[in-house]
Amino acid sequence: MNLVETICADLAAIRKRKPLVHSITNFVVMNETANATLCIGALPIMSHAIEEVEEMVGIAGALVLNIGTLTPDWIDAMELAGKRANELGIPVILDPVGAGATRLRTTSSKRLLRDVKISIVRGNAAEIATLAGIAAEVRGVESMGTSAEPEEIARQFASVYGCTVALTGVVDIVSDGGRTAKISNGDAMLGKVVGTGCIATVIVAAFAAVNKDAFAASVGGLVAMGIAGEMAAKISGDRPGTFHVELYNALHAISEADVRAGARIEI
Amino acid sequence: MNLVETICADLAAIRKRKPLVHSITNFVVMNETANATLCIGALPIMSHAIEEVEEMVGIAGALVLNIGTLTPDWIDAMELAGKRANELGIPVILDPVGAGATRLRTTSSKRLLRDVKISIVRGNAAEIATLAGIAAEVRGVESMGTSAEPEEIARQFASVYGCTVALTGVVDIVSDGGRTAKISNGDAMLGKVVGTGCIATVIVAAFAAVNKDAFAASVGGLVAMGIAGEMAAKISGDRPGTFHVELYNALHAISEADVRAGARIEI
């Protein structure tokens, strides 16, 4: 089965099996990523208490760890949930929001990458570069530039950490060290709404919940997210409030036919 | 006065008196439930600090306790606020989000039901069944099935805990042990947006703030919520992002005439 047909089959599987995606995530995007999870066809659960994360992840199809408004106690909960997910063979997706902007964010990301077996890391060029040991400028949570090309950054990250990386930008790069894909879907409007990176992460997680191949799941998630962004922008034009609303409509409406007609993947 | 006219009078009272609804609630729906509270005509306040909840609840017309992203310290704050509300005769509405999914959620719900006099519990079939001692399957925060009929679950819950239960689903059930009502308002779109259950809870709380009869307030809140859902779906069709926006418009627009024309209640 080629990659586009795999994405279509995974999209159908998400909607049929409705996997639970457990997110330990930041306060800014909790509602938004929960709604995006639901729109693509999965079920969201947000839960961060040390006392329940291990039990909750036990019924999940994927676990998302997003450090966007981290404090040390939340990182502890992420580590606990991540280790339990590892024992159960549940894929763990890390979103290292703002890695490179502060020491806490960089060291917390590295700690999670060391202590938990992460399947997929989804981040922007500066976050991924920082963690791969490549110079980069992060401004808050925005990537402002790196000293290497995204493809090189992604490959180096994958080889350093032995996991799949989903690096998003004007062109998205997915690499597991061996295979590399470039995805040209998406729209500039995605940069005008807060949390679309975090939403991309949960969409990738929904795909990972139905496909053990982290590379294929990452490509699937980013293609679906990118096409949904294009569908939303076609309606909204340059209106970010409207785009935000239409993004949920598009994540819910996106069909296998949309994927077949719209996927722009280069291997 | 029949029940529909009571609902109309309560809706008018909410808009005239603008009661303060104090919510100690989950991070996922704070903005959404605050906006819904405001749209129906009440004033929302979110406050969870141990140092101020007793003082804050003292100026409120109703208190909502929602355990959706609970940690033990938040449950402590809920108990403190709840006990103060009891002393002052302010109705307390509990939303036991995800009871049955983890031990922490189940035991925290039971602790609040034991230590605080709860007026109304609003939950889905699996949450209510779990707490009533009836077998049920919860997946994250979704009800996946129970071993009894909703009416039976609601009646058993009301008799075990001596409070009113507002069990929402395809058909909503309100029971105080003695009286039981079935409400057929609502739309499938309500299941496609995160937090509509939590929104139903604050709408019920707004009604409870103006009507001491917990049974009538629960029916009123669920009828208003259900009709608003129908009004929103008529505009949005199968677009969850648009439905979400229209739901606030509908909660703000819903009139006594809409209630008289649209209420589908069976006693």
Add this chain to the structure above:
Amino acid sequence: MNLVETICADLAAIRKRKPLVHSITNFVVMNETANATLCIGALPIMSHAIEEVEEMVGIAGALVLNIGTLTPDWIDAMELAGKRANELGIPVILDPVGAGATRLRTTSSKRLLRDVKISIVRGNAAEIATLAGIAAEVRGVESMGTSAEPEEIARQFASVYGCTVALTGVVDIVSDGGRTAKISNGDAMLGKVVGTGCIATVIVAAFAAVNKDAFAASVGGLVAMGIAGEMAAKISGDRPGTFHVELYNALHAISEADVRAGARIEI
């Protein structure tokens, strides 16, 4: 340069320089204020960990302290970030949400005003009056009336605390003790969506990030916010859900021509 031209120049500067606005804010409005920050042209960062706030504020153009869902540990983080901002000459904008409603909110606001050099306080009449020692009634986070006129309250506040005050209401008042401006922009729909006061605060902060004159920045932020509210209401009419969406569209679309044509400022 007259004040309207200053506002136009500041708006252009925000969009060109994209200053980072660091918010330590409440859970209810985190997403909404982040999106508003982005829409006006600045970059939002939300971060509250004691371990990173000093480092994060070091790369920011302005710091927002909003006590809407305060707990003592968050106030500690605000103080730490505020003091570091003071050392670096970064303007600090305080939003004392609900000051007057509980002792915790009043004393925490006063503590921040004492221990941090605040550039601008943005609040409603009751919050500002309470802190200035003037009788007022607060209901949750709503101003229900004061014993003095807004202009008098603003002037007294500015003279007590030696900072600029941006008091929002039907007519907004900005005063630095010496200069006073009355701004008649805005729309009643702003009162029908939760968090528009908090949004006004971050818009003021974006202006403060590009203009050292706190008085001009406050006027600029409130004028931009008020005109955006008018633009949104023209499209939404009396539909709060739609108004909320259109508010982001308007904050993104507002042009220097809109400011020149629409600003209603009286000095």
